[in-house]
Amino acid sequence: MDATATATPFSTLIRTASHEQHVEAETSTFMSDMLGGRLGVDAYTRYTEQLWFVYRALEEGAEALRTEPVAGPFIQTELMRGAELERDLAHLAGPGWREGLEPLPATAAYADRVAECARTWPAGYIAHHYTRYLGDLSGGQIIRDTAEKTWGFARKGDGVRFYVFEEISNPAAFKRGYRELLDAVNADDLEKQRIIDECKRAFALNTAVFQELGEVFPLSA
Numbered sequence: 158m159d160a161t162a163t164a165t166p167f168s169t170l171i172r173t174a175s176h177e178q179h180v181e182a183e184t185s186t187f188m189s190d191m192l193g194g195r196l197g198v199d200a201y202t203r204y205t206e207q208l209w210f211v212y213r214a215l216e217e218g219a220e221a222l223r224t225e226p227v228a229g230p231f232i233q234t235e236l237m238r239g240a241e242l243e244r245d246l247a248h249l250a251g252p253g254w255r256e257g258l259e260p261l262p263a264t265a266a267y268a269d270r271v272a273e274c275a276r277t278w279p280a281g282y283i284a285h286h287y288t289r290y291l292g293d294l295s296g297g298q299i300i301r302d303t304a305e306k307t308w309g310f311a312r313k314g315d316g317v318r319f320y321v322f323e324e325i326s327n328p329a330a331f332k333r334g335y336r337e338l339l340d341a342v343n344a345d346d347l348e349k350q351r352i353i354d355e356c357k358r359a360f361a362l363n364t365a366v367f368q369e370l371g372e373v374f375p376l377s378a
Contacts, residue, residue, distance in 0.1 A: 167349055168336035171287065174353045178360030183296060185367035190376055192299065198308040200374040202249040207366055208319065209246060210260040212238050214268040215289060218275025218282060227343050228279035228286070231335075235324035236290045248315035261373075263365035270362060274355070280344050284355035288363070291335060293320060294328050 182188070190196050191204065216239050222228040246254040260268065274281035301313070301320035310316035325331045344352065 166336070166340045167342060168339040170349070171284075171339060171353050171356055175288070175356045175360055178357050178364070182360050182364045182367065185364055185371065187367045187371035187374065190371075190374070192303050194303065194307045195376055196374055198249070200370070201304060201308065202246075203373065204370060205242065205245055205249060205319065206254075206258060207261060207264040207370070208238075209242050209258075210264050210268045211271060211289070212242055214271040214275070215285060218272055222275060222279055222282060225279045228282050230338050230341075231283055231286050235322065235331075238290075238293070238319055241318040241321065245316055245319050261366060261369045263362070263369045267359075267362040267366060270358070280342070280348055280352050281355045283339075283342065284352050285359050287335075287339065288356055288359040291332060294322065294325070294332060 187196075187200075187204075191200055216237055219232045219237075223232045271282070271285045274285060297320045301317045304310055304317050305312055308316070313321045322328065322331075342349070342352070
C-alpha cells in the first residue's frame with residue numbers, strides 16, 4: 158500500500174477492493190435464478206444447508222477468539238446465526254434435517270478455510286466474518302424478502318429467521334459501528350493487504366458454492 162492508501166479508511170479499502178468479487182457472487186446464475194423466483198423451495202433449502210456448514214465453522218471458531226486482540230472486538234453475540242439457521246432447517250427439512258446432511262465439495266472447502274483462519278490467523282478470520290455477517294445485514298434482506306414472497310414463509314418467521322437479527326434494532330448504526338472496528342483493526346499495512354486478499358478469497362469460495370448449487374439446480378431449457 159502507498160501513503161495515499163493508508164489515508165483511506167480500511168473499511169473503504171476492503172469494500173472497494175473486493176467489489177468485483179462481490180458482484181460476481183451476487184450475480185451468479187444460481188443466485189439470480191433463486192432471487193428471480195425461478196427455483197423451487199428445494200433449492201432454497203439446499204442453499205440454507207450449505208450456509209449451516211459455513212456458519213458452524215465461523216461460530217465454533219469465534220469462541221476461542223473472543224479475547225484475541227485483533228479478531229476479538231468483532232465477536233458479537235447479536236450476530237450469531239447458528240440457532241436461527243437450525244430453526245430454519247427444521248422448518249424446511251423436518252426435525253431430522255441433520256441425517257445424511259453433507260456439504261457440497263465447494264462448501265467443505267469454504268468451511269475448512271474459515272476454520273483454518275479461526276485457528277491460525279485471527280486477522281484472516283476477520284475477512285470471513287466481514288463478508289458473511291455484513292452481507293447478511295445488507296443483501297441478505299433481499300433474499301429474505303424474495304423467500305417470503307416466493308415460497309410463502311411468514312414475514313420474519315420460520316424459514317427465514319437466519320436473515321432476522323432480533324438483537325440489532327438499528328442495522329444501519331450497527332454497520333457503521335462495524336466499519337469503525339475495521340478502521341481501527343490492530344494490523345499494519347501489509348497485514349491489512351493480506352486481510353483484503355482473504356476477503357477476495359472468501360467471495361471466491363462463496364461463488365464456487367453458488368456454481369455447484371447451479372449444477373445441482375439447473376433451469377431446464
